Amino acid sequence: MGIAILGRIKARLKNNSAAVQEAGRQTQPCAISCKLETEIRYGKLRGWAYNVHNPGERLTVQLCRDGEVLQEVLSCRPRPDLAHVIPTPFDYGFAISLPVVDCRKSPAIFSLRVAEYPDAPVKNGVVTLAMCDKDSVVRGACDKQLNGRFINGWAVDAATGQGGRRLVIMIDGNFLTEVIADAPRHDIAKAGLGEVNCGFRVRLPKYFFNGNSHVVMVIDSVTKTVLDNTGVKFSLADIKNGLERERSRLAGEMYKSYLRHFKGKMA
Known part of the structure; x- marks a missing residue:
């Protein structure tokens, strides 16, 4: 019986202490x-x-x-x-x-x-x-097609057309990496969308080659602007098609280089 009474006294003291702390928090200037x-x-x-x-x-x-x-x-x-x-x-x-x-x-x-x-x-x-929209501080986009195992895109300051934006790459809601958009993109410069050095290129890790669909998002780290063509799913088939396009592009460049070399020899 004495133990039970002692337990009730301890519980009451504990409750009183909590009440005092709460009252102190409420009366203390915040x-x-x-x-x-x-x-x-x-x-x-x-x-x-x-x-x-x-x-x-x-x-x-x-x-x-x-x-x-x-x-x-x-x-x-x-x-x-x-x-x-x-x-x-x-x-x-x-x-x-x-x-x-x-x-x-x-x-x-x-x-x-x-x-x-x-x-x-x-x-x-x-x-x-x-x-991104016409009023955004930053404009840019991911390329609609994967280039081999890479995600490519561009981003510029909408007012000046300058590149060098810091971008956050997220896949399936998880952070993948940060990149600076300062790689050459002559196609963007020719289109009048920005300067040449405004591109980025991110390699996909091997664990995304699992046959499942994945969602990639590219976000400007300062303005929180989401680039166009992001938030779209890509699958293993898209990656395979991208690899085929990359192989074809490299083969074409090698063939052109061979022709230039051959013509030089003939001359």
Whole structure:
């Protein structure tokens, strides 16, 4: 009987302690510093979040769409690069995987919030994935056909026509790689769409040669613009056809080189 009474006393003390902590949280002045960085890096949305008046509190950052929580992470990643912004020990960073959805018909809009303080403002807290259009800051596209085992495409600044855009390559919703669109694309320059050095070329890993269909998306890391002809499925048959086209192209180039060499000998 004495043990039962002791257990009830401990439970009551525990409940009282939790109530006191909750009351302290409600009465304590709240100043949440939460910011989402504008650039996607390695397929993730990155930023930081902490309570100015209670730095020891670890905040939960949620990624939402239409009020539904898609992902949530704890802001506890080291960010020593932000020593001038956040207090020691600088472990208030977070990284959320970029959600990949079909935005060919309409833009996909996501928002960030702090779970413990849902009304706290989040700087740059709205993320929009949208396809290229006439008003986009960035324009570009993936080639409609695979070139061997490679995904090819181009991207330029819509205002200046300059290349060098940083692009995020996603396949089946998973991060594959980042590329800089600075490879020569003379066809784009001839068409007046941008400068010559605006192309990219990404090799598909072998594990995608499994007979299943896959979805590739190419996204500008800064503007979150999705390039044209992405979000489209490709299959093993498309890869095989691409390999055949690549072999034919190489054979044609070798034949032309042989003819040039032969004509030079005859002359």
